[in-house]
Amino acid sequence: MAQENIEKDILIKMYKLMVTSRFWDNNIDDMHAKKQMIGMSPHSGQGQEAIGVGGCLTLKEEDYMVPSHRGCAHAITKGLSLRKLTAEYLGKATGVSKGKGGAHICDPTHNILGVSGIIGGALLIATGVGWSIKIRKTKQVVMDFFGDGMAGQASFYPALNLSAAWKLPIIWMCENNRVQQFTHFEDVMGMKNIAEMGKPFGMPSIIVDGNDVMAVYNAAQNAVNRARNGEGPSLIECKTYRWRPHYEGAPETRTIEELLEMKKKCPIKKLRAYIIQNKVITEKEAIKIDENVMLEIKDAAKFALESPWPKPEELFEDVYV
Amino acid sequence: MYMSEKIINVGEAIHDALVEEMRRDPSVIILGESIQRATSFGITRGLLTEFGYNRVWDTPIAENAIAGLALGAALTGLRPVPIIMIGDFLPYAMEIICNEIAKYRYMFGGNFKVPITIRVGAQGAGAGLAAQHSQCLEAWFIHVPGLKVVYASTPYDAKGLLKASIRDDNPVLFFEHKLLGSITGTVPTEDYTVPIGVADVKREGEDLTIVAWAFMMHKALNAATELEKEGISVEVVDPRTLYPIDKETILQSVKKTGRLIIAEEAPKTGSIGAEISAMVNEEGFDYLDAPIMRVAAPHTPIPYSAALEKLWIPNVEDIINMAKKIVT
Numbered sequence: 317m318a319q320e321n322i323e324k325d326i327l328i329k330m331y332k333l334m335v336t337s338r339f340w341d342n343n344i345d346d347m348h349a350k351k352q353m354i355g356m357s358p359h360s361g362q363g364q365e366a367i368g369v370g371g372c373l374t375l376k377e378e379d380y381m382v383p384s385h386r387g388c389a390h391a392i393t394k395g396l397s398l399r400k401l402t403a404e405y406l407g408k409a410t411g412v413s414k415g416k417g418g419a420h421i422c423d424p425t426h427n428i429l430g431v432s433g434i435i436g437g438a439l440l441i442a443t444g445v446g447w448s449i450k451i452r453k454t455k456q457v458v459m460d461f462f463g464d465g466m467a468g469q470a471s472f473y474p475a476l477n478l479s480a481a482w483k484l485p486i487i488w489m490c491e492n493n494r495v496q497q498f499t500h501f502e503d504v505m506g507m508k509n510i511a512e513m514g515k516p517f518g519m520p521s522i523i524v525d526g527n528d529v530m531a532v533y534n535a536a537q538n539a540v541n542r543a544r545n546g547e548g549p550s551l552i553e554c555k556t557y558r559w560r561p562h563y564e565g566a567p568e569t570r571t572i573e574e575l576l577e578m579k580k581k582c583p584i585k586k587l588r589a590y591i592i593q594n595k596v597i598t599e600k601e602a603i604k605i606d607e608n609v610m611l612e613i614k615d616a617a618k619f620a621l622e623s624p625w626p627k628p629e630e631l632f633e634d635v636y637v
Numbered sequence: 638m639y640m641s642e643k644i645i646n647v648g649e650a651i652h653d654a655l656v657e658e659m660r661r662d663p664s665v666i667i668l669g670e671s672i673q674r675a676t677s678f679g680i681t682r683g684l685l686t687e688f689g690y691n692r693v694w695d696t697p698i699a700e701n702a703i704a705g706l707a708l709g710a711a712l713t714g715l716r717p718v719p720i721i722m723i724g725d726f727l728p729y730a731m732e733i734i735c736n737e738i739a740k741y742r743y744m745f746g747g748n749f750k751v752p753i754t755i756r757v758g759a760q761g762a763g764a765g766l767a768a769q770h771s772q773c774l775e776a777w778f779i780h781v782p783g784l785k786v787v788y789a790s791t792p793y794d795a796k797g798l799l800k801a802s803i804r805d806d807n808p809v810l811f812f813e814h815k816l817l818g819s820i821t822g823t824v825p826t827e828d829y830t831v832p833i834g835v836a837d838v839k840r841e842g843e844d845l846t847i848v849a850w851a852f853m854m855h856k857a858l859n860a861a862t863e864l865e866k867e868g869i870s871v872e873v874v875d876p877r878t879l880y881p882i883d884k885e886t887i888l889q890s891v892k893k894t895g896r897l898i899i900a901e902e903a904p905k906t907g908s909i910g911a912e913i914s915a916m917v918n919e920e921g922f923d924y925l926d927a928p929i930m931r932v933a934a935p936h937t938p939i940p941y942s943a944a945l946e947k948l949w950i951p952n953v954e955d956i957i958n959m960a961k962k963i964v965t
Contacts, residue, residue, distance in 0.1 A: 380713065413746030422745045429712060430745045437737045440702055444709015451666060451691055452714060474702035481697075634747035635782055637806040 322530055326373060327587070327596050328605075330529050333373075334365040334584045336609045337389040340398065343613050344405055345564050352621060353406050355418050357566070361387010363527075363559035366583035367491050369393050370532030371459055371552075374540045380427045380449075380458040382442045384491060385419065385435075386558070390461050395426030398616035408623035415626045416634070427456075436469035438462060443475045446484030446549070457485040457543040459536070465496030467510045476551070480517035483548035487539040488514070490551065491526060493558035498569045514551030526554030527583040530590075557581065639825035648818040650792035651756075652680050654799035655718065657828065659688055662716060665803060668694040668706060669720030669756075678758065678818070681720075700726045704733035707753050708741065716752045718803060724760035724812065725769050731777075738808045739783030754802040754809045761814040761852055761902060762950050768938035771946075773851070773903045775812050779880040779912065785833055786879040788812040790854035792822040794877055797831030805833060814852040814902075836883035838890065842872035844964050846890040847956065848913055849900040850875055857900055860956035869964050879909055887913065888921045895926035896963050900956050905933035927963040932956050 341362050347353040361368070368389025372381060375394065383390040388401055396412060404411025404421055412423050413430075422430040429445065432438045442460035449456045466472060467490065479486045490510045494501040507513060514521030520542070524531045532554055539550035557578040561568045568575075592599050645653070659665045667681065673695045676682040685693045696703050700721055707719040721727050727734075734755065741751050762771040778786050785807055789795035795813075802809040839854060840861050849857035854875045861871035874890050876882050891897050897917055899910035910931040917929055932951045940946050 411746070413744065413748065416746050417744045420744050422748055424748045430741060430749070432737060434732065434736045437701075437705060437733050440705020440733060441709045441712070441737065443702065444706040444711075445713050446709070447706050448710040448713040448715050451710070471701055471705065474697065474699040475705075477697065477699075478702060478706070634743045636785075637742070637750055 322533060324596050326533070327591050329373060330369055330533070331587055331591060331597070331602065332605050332609060333369045333389065333393050334529065334587065335606055336392055336398070336612070337365040337369065337387055338362060338584055339609055339613050340388055340392070343617060344402070347406070347617060348564055355407055357563035358405070358419065359386045359563050360560035361389055363578070363582070364491055364493060364556045365389045366529035366532050366587070367489060367526050367554045367556060368461060370529040371461065371487070371489050371536045373533055374536040375457070375459060378427060379456050380429060380445050382429045382438050382445070382458065382460040383421070383431050384461040384463055385431050385433065386463065386491070391421055391423065391428055394423070394428050396421065396423040396428060398612055399619045402616040402620040403623050406620045406623070407625070408620055409626045409630070410619070410623040414630060416630070435463070435466050436471040439466060439469070439471045439475035442486060443478050443484065446479060446486040447482060449485050450482060455544055457487060457540055459487040459489055459540070461489045461491060463496070464490060464492040464494065464501055464505070464510055467513065468496065468505060472513070476514060476517050476519070479549040480519050483546065485543035485546070486549040487536060487543055488549060488551040489536070490553045491556055492553055493556050495558055495570065497562045498567065500569070509553055511551055511553035519549045519551055521551040521553070523553045523555060526556030527581045527586060529583055529587050639827060639829070641826045642823045643826055644821055644823055645792050646819050646821045647789070647792050647795045647813070648678070648680060650796035650824060651799055651813065652682065654796045654803075655681070655684065656687070658800055658803045659684070659692065664714065664716045665718060666692045666694065666710065666715055667718045667720060668696050669703060670696055670698055670722045672720055680758065700729035701733055704730035704738065704755070707755070708733060708738050708751065711751050711753045712741070712749055716803065718754045718756055720756045720758060722758055723770055724757050724774050725772050727757060727774055734778070734784070735781045739781045743783060750806045751808050752806045754799070754805070754811055757810055757812045759815040760812055761816055762939050762946060763816050765941060765943060765946060767941035771939040773814070773901070775810070775879055776903055776907060776909045778810050779909060783808065784880065785809040786812070787833060787877060788851045788879055789877060790817065790851050790875055791820065793824050794831050794837065794875070796824050797829055798833065798877060801830040801833050804830065809833065812851065816852050820855065831877065834878045834881045834883055836874055836876045836878070836886035838872060838886065839875045840871065840873040842870040842894065844870045844894055845896040845898065845960055846872045846874055846887070846894045847898045847900055848874045848876060848887060850877065850879065851902070853900045853902050853951065856953045857956060859953045860960065863953070863957055864960050869960060871960065882913070884916060884920065887917065888924070891917055891921050892924040895924060897925070897929045898932060898956065898959055898963070899929070900932040900951060902951055903934055904936045905931055906936055908933055930959050930963055932959050
C-alpha cells in the first residue's frame with residue numbers, strides 16, 4: 317500500500333466511486349441475465365476499478381478523458397450520471413447517447429469522449445485530442461485508458477511516437493489485466509511490461525500496482541502535472557486483474573485457482589482496510605456509503621427501466637448534422 | 638454571373654480553396670505527409686509561410702494516425718483537413734474513417750460533430766504507377782453511412798466543393814484524380830461554393846445519358862462530341878457528389894433520353910455504376926428504352942506496363958462503342 321498524503325475527502329471519494337463501479341457492474345450483469353437489458357453482454361470491469369477512479373480523480377472538469385470499453389469506473393469518476401449510463405446500456409431514449417451506443421458511452425458535458433468498440437483507434441483519437449490542446453494552447457490534458465490488448469495494435473506505435481515527438485499533454489493509462497479477450501498476455505506479447513514501450517520515446521514510463529488506487533492516483537497526478545506544464549506524455553502501466561470473463565456468459569480461459577488467488581488482491585478491500593485502519597472513516601460509515609451507493613444504483617436502474625424507448629424516427633437522426 | 642473570373646487548373650483551384658478557407662476560419666488546420674517542404678505536389682505551396690507550423694503539420698507516414706489526429710482535433714473544436722497523399726494509402730486509414738469518424742456522431746447520439754474533410758490526392762491510372770498507386774477507391778466509401786463522398790472534374794467544381802466540404806459539419810471525403818491536375822477552366826475570383834449533393838449537367842443531349850465523374854467525365858464529353866458526328870445526341874451528367882448522390886438530376890436526364898451508361902475508372906464489380914444502375918432500375922424503370930450499361934475497368938489489379946495499362950483503363954472508344962450498342 318502506497319504511503320500517502322492524499323486528502324481525506326479524496327480517499328472517501330475513491331472508496332465511494334470504486335464501490336459504485338463494482339456494484340453497478342454487478343447490477344448491470346444481473347439486469348442482463350434477467351433480460352431487463354437486451355443487447356450486448358457487458359464487458360465487466362470488476363477487479364480493475366482502482367485505475368479508472370485513481371486516474372480520473374486527478375483530472376479537472378475541462379480535461380479530456382478517453383475511456384476503455386471495460387467497466388464504468390472512468391466515466392462515473394469523470395462525471396457521467398448513473399441514470400444516463402444505465403439507460404444507455406438498456407438502449408433507452410434517456411441514455412447518454414439516446415440509446416444508440418449501448419456500452420459505447422460518452423459524455424461531452426464532462427469532456428468524456430466515446431468508448432469505441434474497436435480496439436486500437438482510441439489511441440489515435442486521444443493523440444488527436446492532445447494535439448488539438450497543443451494547437452489551441454489551452455491548459456487541458458487528455459487521459460487515455462486502454463488495455464494490454466490495445467498495446468498489440470498497429471495504432472499503439474504511432475500514438476506513442478507522435479505524443480513524444482510533439483510533446484503532447486497525454487497520460488497513457490494502460491490497464492494490464494494480462495488477458496486479451498481470451499488470449500493470455502505472455503502468449504502473444506513480445507515485451508514483459510507495456511511500460512517498456514514508452515522508454516525508447518523518452519517519456520516517463522512506470523509500472524504501478526493497479527489494484528492500489530492511491531498508487532494509481534499519485535502516479536497519475538505526477539503525469540498530469542507534467543502534461544499540464546508542457547513537459548509531454550507519460551505512460552503508466554497499471555498491473556491488474558480481470559475478475560470476469562471477456563464478457564458475461566463467455567468462457568473462462570484462466571484457472572479457478574488463479575482467479576481465487578487474484579481476487580484476494582481486491583482493490584476495494586485494500587482501500588477499505590486502509591481508510592478504516594487510518595480512521596478516515598469508521599466501518600459503520602463505510603457500510604453507510606455502501607448502502608447509499610446501492611440506493612443510487614437502484615434509482616438509476618428504475619429510471620432506466622421506466623424510461624421510454626427511442627422513437628422510430630430516431631433511426632434516421634444523427635447520421636449527419 | 639460573377640463579377641470577375643480567371644482561368645486556372647484543378648490543382649490551383651484546390652490550392653486556392655485551401656488558402657481561402659484557412660484565411661476565413663482560424664480553426665481550419667491541415668496535416669499530412671510531406672506537406673510542409675514538398676507541398677504535396679504543389680497543392681500546399683505557400684501555406685506554411687502564411688499560416689505557420691501550428692496550422693500546417695507534417696505527419697509521419699502513418700495514415701491511420703493522420704485520420705485519428707483529425708478526429709481527435711475535430712471533436713475538440715478544430716476543423717481539420719487531413720491529406721492522404723495518394724488514394725491507395727487510404728486503406729491504412731480506413732479503420733478510423735469507417736469505424737470511428739463515420740460512426741462518431743450516430744453511435745454517440747448526436748453528442749458530437751465531426752467536421753473533417755479528408756483530401757484524397759492522386760487517385761487514378763494512366764501514369765504508369767502500377768497496382769498500388771493508381772486505384773480509384775471512392776466506391777468503397779459510399780457504402781458507409783455517416784460519410785459524404787465528393788469527386789470533382791473541373792476547377793470550378795473542385796474549388797467550390799472543397800470549400801463546401803470544409804464548411805460542412807460532417808466528414809467528407811474529397812477525392813482528386815491525378816490526371817485532372819492540368820485540366821483548366823474558369824472560376825470566379827470572388828467567394829463561392831458548390832453545394833454537396835447536387836449534380837451538374839455538363840452537356841445536354843436527347844438520345845443517351847452518360848453519368849461520369851472526375852477524369853472519366855472528360856472522356857464522356859469527348860465521346861459525346863464524337864457521337865454527335867454520327868447523329869447520336871448525348872447528355873453528360875456529372876454527379877460531383879457520389880454520396881449523397883443527386884438522384885433527381887440523373888432520373889430527369891434518363892426520363893428525357895431513355896438510355897443510360899455509367900462510365901467509371903474502377904472495376905465493375907461493386908462499383909458506383911452498379912449503385913446508380915440499381916437506383917435507376919428501382920426509381921426510373923419506366924423511363925428506360927434500353928438496358929442500363931456500364932463502362933468500367935476489368936476485375937484485375939492495374940498493370941504497370943504501358944502496353945497493358947492502356948488496355949485496363951476505360952477509354953473514349955469504349956464509351957462510344959457502348960453508346961452505339963444501345964442507341965439503335
